[in-house]
Structures are given as structure tokens and as C-alpha cells.
Amino acid sequence: MNAAIEISNLKKYYKYGIRGIAVKALDGISMSIGEGEVFGLIGPNGAGKSTTIKIILGLLRPNSGECRIFGKPVSKDAKKHIGYLPENPYFYKYLTGIELVSFYAKLCGMKSEKATAAAEKALDTVGLSDAANRQVGLYSKGMLQRAGLAQAIVHNPSLVILDEPASGLDPIGAADMAAIVTRLKNDGKTVLLCSHMMSEVEKLCSRAAILCSGKIAAIGKMDKLLEIDGRVRLDIDGADAKTLAKISEFAASLGANVVEKSAAKISLEEFFKRTVEAGK
Ligand SMILES: Nc1ncnc2c1ncn2[C@@H]1O[C@H](COP(=O)(O)OP(=O)(O)OP(=O)(O)O)[C@@H](O)[C@H]1O
Ligand SMILES: [Mg+2]
Numbered sequence: 001m002n003a004a005i006e007i008s009n010l011k012k013y014y015k016y017g018i019r020g021i022a023v024k025a026l027d028g029i030s031m032s033i034g035e036g037e038v039f040g041l042i043g044p045n046g047a048g049k050s051t052t053i054k055i056i057l058g059l060l061r062p063n064s065g066e067c068r069i070f071g072k073p074v075s076k077d078a079k080k081h082i083g084y085l086p087e088n089p090y091f092y093k094y095l096t097g098i099e100l101v102s103f104y105a106k107l108c109g110m111k112s113e114k115a116t117a118a119a120e121k122a123l124d125t126v127g128l129s130d131a132a133n134r135q136v137g138l139y140s141k142g143m144l145q146r147a148g149l150a151q152a153i154v155h156n157p158s159l160v161i162l163d164e165p166a167s168g169l170d171p172i173g174a175a176d177m178a179a180i181v182t183r184l185k186n187d188g189k190t191v192l193l194c195s196h197m198m199s200e201v202e203k204l205c206s207r208a209a210i211l212c213s214g215k216i217a218a219i220g221k222m223d224k225l226l227e228i229d230g231r232v233r234l235d236i237d238g239a240d241a242k243t244l245a246k247i248s249e250f251a252a253s254l255g256a257n258v259v260e261k262s263a264a265k266i267s268l269e270e271f272f273k274r275t276v277e278a279g280k
Contacts, residue, residue, distance in 0.1 A: 093137025
């Protein structure tokens, strides 16, 4: 698998105030996200997730380290292949949904007619067709979020970066968002998903990284991250309560059929809490 995003030893300090006080936002992070992968980037508030994303997008420069997109340094050309939903999307409120999304399509180099057709399709994908001719200023928070997603996918990018895509969405909207991410994955796109919704990340991502105070506290395959060391689970078909009590020794002799043997797991939510606690 080729790398869609390759980050090595990124460090980022922000300076603010007249004294130029420095905040260490990223403290040497490295990771590689393969093409076609849905990768979760999670961590507590202020961990450095949005900073990482902005560096990948070329919106911020790191103090040191390197970021490559599809094997090349971040450039204008590389950015054409990226769709981005910012964490707090802000749109010009007098444009209608269709005008807004067409505008972004044109920014990505599409001609007028093609841009309108692509915008209609993107708005349909995010469930905003009915509100396409309404001004964006009249949209609800969840509708704005959907419009943000539509602009992120309108140019059919190979890499889609979503910073808090489910923020402000109702449960149905969140499920719709998850379905769109699944569709992107099935279309072979790479998705970097940054979210505080652990259940979505657990369901959608094949790998994830947990950022804590600008460092990677854990990274790996979702299955592996959530395994409990040294424990296995037996899923046994046809066993009653009595059989279960004696299961470890007598399963075979009692005629119970062991159909699956897999590692016992904790939820991503629990793993997240433990990792953050351990890093304090
Ligand atoms: N422009 C800025 N100037 C100064 N400090 C900043 C700036 N942007 C971010 N920071 C600081 O950098 C750190 C990382 O911020 P970042 O926005 O990357 O976190 P995050 O993981 O995206 O958090 P959240 O989950 O709240 O969105 C925080 O301490 C934040 O205060
Ligand atoms: Mg953020």
C-alpha cells in the first residue's frame, strides 16, 4: 500500500502575545496513512489534531519535520487531490447551497456547467438537495456541516480530511455522515477522520492514532489497539448456563461447538480514556 500521507517528526510551536510566548502544539509526531485507508486521529481538546491537519493541508508550516502527500511535498498541485472539512466551517451567508458548493467546485478548476452538476451531486450525497436553493445563512448548524462536507467532496478528491464532521449533527445526521465515509472508502478514497465520537471512529477506521499533548500516545490497527493483553474470548454456540460454568475445561467433552476464538476487547472509548489517563 502506498502512503497517501507520510508525516515524519513534525514539530510545531505557536507563538502568541507581544512577548511571543510559545505553545508546543506538536512534539515530534510521525505516521503514515496508506491509500484507501480510513484513518482516525483522536485525542483530547488541544492535543494537536487540527494543527496536524493544517500542516498536511499546507495551511501551516511546521517548525521542523516533513509531510508528504502521495509521495510529494505539500504543494498547490497535491492540494487539488484533497477535500477538507474544517472544524468550524465558515461560509458566505448570502450564497445558496448550490452556489456555495459550485463556487468551491470552480475553485478546484471545474468549468461552470460541470461545477453545477458536481455540486448538485454532492448536495444530494449529503442530503441537502431540498435546501440547495436556500441561502446558507438560513441553514441550521447540522445543515452547515453537511454543506461543508459537500464542498469537501465536490471535486472527487482522492484524500478527504474531515475535522469533526459529526459536530452539531443529530444522531441521524451522524449516521448519514458515517455512511458517506463508508461510501468514500468503498470508492477507494483515503479518509483522515478527526473526531471526538469514539463509536464512529471505532466503526469506520481500520487504524487510528491517539494524540496527547502533541505526542502520539498510541497508534495501530483498531483491532490490535483494543485487544486486552493475554486474554481470549470464546464464543460458544449451543452452551447453556451450566456448560458455560465449566466451559474452559469441558467444552469439547460436553459437545459444545466452539465457533470463534478471538481476543477480548475494550471499547475505543475506554481505550481512549485509559491512554489519556496514562499520559497525564
Ligand atoms: N493560532 C494559534 N495560536 C496559539 N496557539 C494555538 C493556535 N492554534 C492552536 N493553538 C494551540 O495549540 C494546541 C493544539 O491545538 P489544536 O487546535 O491543534 O488542538 P485539537 O487537538 O484540534 O483540539 P480540539 O479537539 O479542541 O479541536 C492547543 O494548546 C492550542 O491552544
Ligand atoms: Mg481541533
